Amino acid sequence: MEETKQHRRRAVLRAAFPATVPVMTGFLCLGVAYGMLMQAEGYGPVWSVLMSAIAFGGSMQFVAITLLTAAFDPIQAFLLSVMVNARHMFYGLSLLDKYKGLGKVRPFLIYVLCDETFSLVSTLEPPDGVARKDFYFYISLLDYLYWIAGTALGGLVGNLITFDTTGMDFALTALFVVLFLEQWKRPENRPAGLIGIACAVVGLVVFGPDNMVIPAMVLVLAVLLGGRRHLDRRGEEGAL
Amino acid sequence: MTLTPLQTLGIILAVAAGTQLTRWLPFWLFPEKKAPPAVVTYLGKVLPPAMMGLLVVYCIRNVSWLAVPHGAPELLSIAAVVLLHTWKHNVLLSIAGGTALYMLLVQAVFV
Numbered sequence: 001m002e003e004t005k006q007h008r009r010r011a012v013l014r015a016a017f018p019a020t021v022p023v024m025t026g027f028l029c030l031g032v033a034y035g036m037l038m039q040a041e042g043y044g045p046v047w048s049v050l051m052s053a054i055a056f057g058g059s060m061q062f063v064a065i066t067l068l069t070a071a072f073d074p075i076q077a078f079l080l081s082v083m084v085n086a087r088h089m090f091y092g093l094s095l096l097d098k099y100k101g102l103g104k105v106r107p108f109l110i111y112v113l114c115d116e117t118f119s120l121v122s123t124l125e126p127p128d129g130v131a132r133k134d135f136y137f138y139i140s141l142l143d144y145l146y147w148i149a150g151t152a153l154g155g156l157v158g159n160l161i162t163f164d165t166t167g168m169d170f171a172l173t174a175l176f177v178v179l180f181l182e183q184w185k186r187p188e189n190r191p192a193g194l195i196g197i198a199c200a201v202v203g204l205v206v207f208g209p210d211n212m213v214i215p216a217m218v219l220v221l222a223v224l225l226g227g228r229r230h231l232d233r234r235g236e237e238g239a240l
Numbered sequence: 241m242t243l244t245p246l247q248t249l250g251i252i253l254a255v256a257a258g259t260q261l262t263r264w265l266p267f268w269l270f271p272e273k274k275a276p277p278a279v280v281t282y283l284g285k286v287l288p289p290a291m292m293g294l295l296v297v298y299c300i301r302n303v304s305w306l307a308v309p310h311g312a313p314e315l316l317s318i319a320a321v322v323l324l325h326t327w328k329h330n331v332l333l334s335i336a337g338g339t340a341l342y343m344l345l346v347q348a349v350f351v
Contacts, residue, residue, distance in 0.1 A: 018332060022331075025335075042241040047252075057255055068243060075254070081256075087294075093266045096281075119295065170314075170338065170342040171335055178325055178334050189288075190289070192290040195293070196292065200294040200297035220287075231286055
């Protein structure tokens with residue numbers, strides 16, 4: 001019994017780990033940067049790791065550094081987090097079906113649902129013989145741990161890193177490009193993919209880099225809903 | 241540290257609460273036992289490719305297009321990822337190749 005269990009876990013990890021390697025590269029780099037920035041503001045590894053483990057908010061954690069170095073204002077912190085992370089709502093909407101009936105791991109999957117995990121989970125299929133639930137769980141867990149490990153490293157030994165890591169976080173951009181291409185393989189996904197790019201560009205040009213996300217999301221939603229009759233192909237076999 | 245430990249914890253919890261709200265809201269609105277409305281199922285199908293496109297643009301939002309080098313490192317590296325991926329279909333190779341090229345470009349070429 002024990003052996004088959006271990007066997008199963010190894011099979012899942014063999015499938016899940018390679019998928020998360022780009023996230024590991026990006027999260028370790030950005031995590032280290034975050035841990036170092038926090039350290040520079042007088043918040044040691046205990047605080048930066050606590051923030052990463054409890055809030056697990058990626059770019060919002062960088063924004064939160066400014067909140068930690070100003071007058072105490074938790075309401076503003078809450079509202080800002082909702083706005084910066086509003087895109088998560090679309091991830092949940094997209095995963096209602098995939099995250100159905102996963103039992104005990106489901107709350108954890110939702111708790112740590114970030115851009116990168118969403119991208120992997122919504123694009124990749126577990127190989128034969130690997131349970132959907134296990135595949136999603138290990139991808140989510142590994143991504144979560146990379147971020148915490150990076151943060152801890154940055155807080156503890158960030159100033160010892162002499163290797164020039166400038167540009168290494170491009171791994172995350174590259175990951176999104178690759179997953180976009182994977183989505184592109186299915187012709188019925190292509191219009192939506194182009195809509196996403198176009199709306200984001202409009203959001204960026206009109207509202208600037210700091211305020212582009214919510215307008216871009218609203219625009220995406222409006223175009224997808226407006227074009228539903230053309231984009232929605234009923235009767236096509238399930239897009240699982 | 242600007243804030244006291246208790247205030248710091250308060251900010252951490254506030255950031256966590258705001259972030260978690262955005263993660264849980266769809267799952268609260270459409271519980272797993274009930275079939276969601278057709279429009280939500282439709283959105284679940286078209287949002288992933290749309291969000292992937294949005295995230296690519298989001299990643300390069302801070303590029304100064306009007307100043308030298310006009311986003312050349314980003315555009316060249318993204319093109320390399322696309323070429324590598326359509327050629328070899330190997331996720332890790334495409335990402336490693338694109339990232340290595342980007343690092344080379346920002347560290348040694350467009351400095």
